[in-house]
Structures are given as structure tokens and as C-alpha cells.
Amino acid sequence: MATVNEVTDATFADVVLKSDKPVLVDYWADWCGPCKQVAPIIEELAQSHGDKVTFVKMDTNTNPVTPANNHVLGLPTIQVYVGGELVKAFKGAKSKSALLKALEEYL
Numbered sequence: 001m002a003t004v005n006e007v008t009d010a011t012f013a014d015v016v017l018k019s020d021k022p023v024l025v026d027y028w029a030d031w032c033g034p035c036k037q038v039a040p041i042i043e044e045l046a047q048s049h050g051d052k053v054t055f056v057k058m059d060t061n062t063n064p065v066t067p068a069n070n071h072v073l074g075l076p077t078i079q080v081y082v083g084g085e086l087v088k089a090f091k092g093a094k095s096k097s098a099l100l101k102a103l104e105e106y107l
Contacts, residue, residue: 002050004043007058009065017084019054022106024099026057027067027077034093035076041096042078045103052107082106 007015007025016023026042028035039057046055060067060075070079070086080088080102088102100107 002046002055004046004055004057007056009063012058012066015054015056016081019081021052021054022103023054023056023081024103025079025081026055027060027072027075027079028057029060029075032075038076038078038093041099044096045099049103049107053103
């Protein structure tokens with residue numbers, strides 16, 4: 001059973017960019033209502049598909065550098081990286097089915 005781990009500005013390159021598996025990054029903040037809605041969906045996906053995709057979240061309040069470098073302009077933003085490259089990005093809360101569809105080629 002995989003979980004959604006926290007990633008920081010300091011660990012982003014090692015955890016996300018150097019990963020052997022695709023990585024879904026959830027950029028969030030504690031004041032963001034839609035972020036709180038999508039968090040349990042991402043937790044579910046991590047539990048069911050964490051063997052194939054790594055799921056991480058980044059608190060943009062305490063880690064401002066990486067979101068700025070990756071053009072995160074609104075929350076929640078979800079990005080998918082494969083081989084260190086950004087391959088998909090979504091702004092706003094997404095349904096479980098929309099996230100599954102986005103990840104289907106990696107599952």
C-alpha cells in the first residue's frame with residue numbers, strides 16, 4: 001500500500017526528476033478548499049496504483065521555489081513527470097476518473 005509522500009524544494013529533483021517511475025505531483029496549500037477535495041482522491045490512487053506511479057504532494061506555502069520554477073500559477077495544480085520531464089499538467093480539482101484517464105498509459 002503506497003502513500004502520498006511530501007516532497008520539498010530540497011528533495012524535488014531526487015524524488016521527482018530522478019524517479020524510475022512516473023510521478024504525479026500535487027501542489028497544494030492549507031488554505032485551498034479544492035486542494036482538500038482532491039487530496040483523498042490522490043490518496044486512493046496512491047493506494048491502488050502506487051506500484052506503477054509515485055504520488056507526492058508539495059506544500060506551496062513552505063516550498064515556493066519549485067512551484068515558481070514549474071509555472072504553478074493556481075492551486076491545486078497536478079503535474080505528471082516521466083523520466084524527469086513534465087508530460088501533463090492540470091489546474092483545479094479533478095475527479096478520480098479524470099485523473100485515472102490522465103494516468104492510464106502509465107498504469
